[in-house]
Amino acid sequence: MYDNLTLVAMARKSMDWIAKRQEVLAQNIANSDTPAYLPSDLKPLDFSTVLHQTAAPAINPVITDPRHITPAGLNDPNVVLVQKKTYESSPDGNAVILEEQMAKMGDSKGMYDQVTALFQKNVALLRTAITGR
Amino acid sequence: MDDLQKSTAIAVSGMKAQSERVRVISENMANADSTAQTPDGLPYRRKVVTFKTELDRANGINRVAVNKVRNDPSDFNKRFDPKNPAADRDGYVLTPNVNSLVEMMDLHEAQRSYDANMNVITTSRGMLSQTVQLLR
Numbered sequence: 310m311y312d313n314l315t316l317v318a319m320a321r322k323s324m325d326w327i328a329k330r331q332e333v334l335a336q337n338i339a340n341s342d343t344p345a346y347l348p349s350d351l352k353p354l355d356f357s358t359v360l361h362q363t364a365a366p367a368i369n370p371v372i373t374d375p376r377h378i379t380p381a382g383l384n385d386p387n388v389v390l391v392q393k394k395t396y397e398s399s400p401d402g403n404a405v406i407l408e409e410q411m412a413k414m415g416d417s418k419g420m421y422d423q424v425t426a427l428f429q430k431n432v433a434l435l436r437t438a439i440t441g442r
Numbered sequence: 443m444d445d446l447q448k449s450t451a452i453a454v455s456g457m458k459a460q461s462e463r464v465r466v467i468s469e470n471m472a473n474a475d476s477t478a479q480t481p482d483g484l485p486y487r488r489k490v491v492t493f494k495t496e497l498d499r500a501n502g503i504n505r506v507a508v509n510k511v512r513n514d515p516s517d518f519n520k521r522f523d524p525k526n527p528a529a530d531r532d533g534y535v536l537t538p539n540v541n542s543l544v545e546m547m548d549l550h551e552a553q554r555s556y557d558a559n560m561n562v563i564t565t566s567r568g569m570l571s572q573t574v575q576l577l578r
Binding site for chain 1 (some may be wrong): 444445446449450452453455456459460472492493494495503504505506539551553555558559561562565566568569572573576577
């Protein structure tokens, strides 16, 4: 019902993105001592992409042949990229910097706070509209 | 599993791997003076832990796991102690290749990594409960 509200759809999109990012960052932190491990991160979420995706949902290819398969994550906006450029790497080839990862995680947390606050505000507005109080 | 639960699972695997590392470090520390019983025997050899990334197919996540606990091939230390039963003809005893300073550094590193993983869990849980709060 509320999916038609742009703000709800956008909130869901960015919450999905943050949750996915949290998973990727957790992976980096857990592997902070694994030899030859390169950290990854999600492709940054920018406003125009989200707006486009929300306003006009992605076009899905039609299956015209029973042998066609749909690739996993075809329209998944959350693209995981391996971080090729890193600040430094240890002698065993590991390039995870805990501080960097923690800072990213703090960023994500802040964004999540922001999104949930906005969502709550929006729900409060709706409530005001419904009850008139 | 949703993404936040997955990140908790990954952090838990990291904590498990780090605690295994702490176990091996404590083994090294405890055996820092374990010499051989006989002159031709070898003392305790230091052990090192290596990690690897492991794909958890059921959930589609990359966990971390202990790869192997290997022996440190470096040379043993020598100490002059002719009264020791393990002393050779010249009175020298081979002592383990454990350096307690190195072990302490390793222990601290393991602790930092453990803390970082713990932080991941705290943050993920906070976000999850925040989502639940939205229902109010």
